[in-house]
Amino acid sequence: MKVGVSVRPKKRNKKVTPLYAKSSSKKRPHHSKQSARQWLVRGLLVIMGVICLTSLFQIRRTQQATASVKEEMKAAEAALLSEENNLAYLKDQETLLENEDYVAKLARSRFYLSKDDEIIFSLPEDNDSKQAKAFNKAYLKEQENAQNQKQ
Numbered sequence: 001m002k003v004g005v006s007v008r009p010k011k012r013n014k015k016v017t018p019l020y021a022k023s024s025s026k027k028r029p030h031h032s033k034q035s036a037r038q039w040l041v042r043g044l045l046v047i048m049g050v051i052c053l054t055s056l057f058q059i060r061r062t063q064q065a066t067a068s069v070k071e072e073m074k075a076a077e078a079a080l081l082s083e084e085n086n087l088a089y090l091k092d093q094e095t096l097l098e099n100e101d102y103v104a105k106l107a108r109s110r111f112y113l114s115k116d117d118e119i120i121f122s123l124p125e126d127n128d129s130k131q132a133k134a135f136n137k138a139y140l141k142e143q144e145n146a147q148n149q150k151q
Contacts, residue, residue, distance in 0.1 A: 092136070096139060102139055105139070
């Protein structure tokens, strides 16, 4: 070896390519795969969004229908209660009308019928329906008192 000369390794003969050329050539195929995946994911998200919105609208419609049915049920229950009260009143009337004494008293009070040698005075503030209701209540109380005394 010669003195003063440095020994360098031999250079290999390589082609030198710039960095941008290497990175761009690899990204293009990878970019197209990534783009396809992105489109697939976006498409799935759109489909899921449409399904969710449709489900939400259907849930809202169902809630409104349920509320409407509940309101109808409340109205029907109120009507049923009213009819049950009316039926109870009519049953009371039926039991009262089976009693001949009650019928006679009722006929005298409503139709101003009288017994022999009886005088009836009619006042302007007399109201047949009020009289009948008051008479019915009083008569029912008398009947209950009579039954309680028998027991």
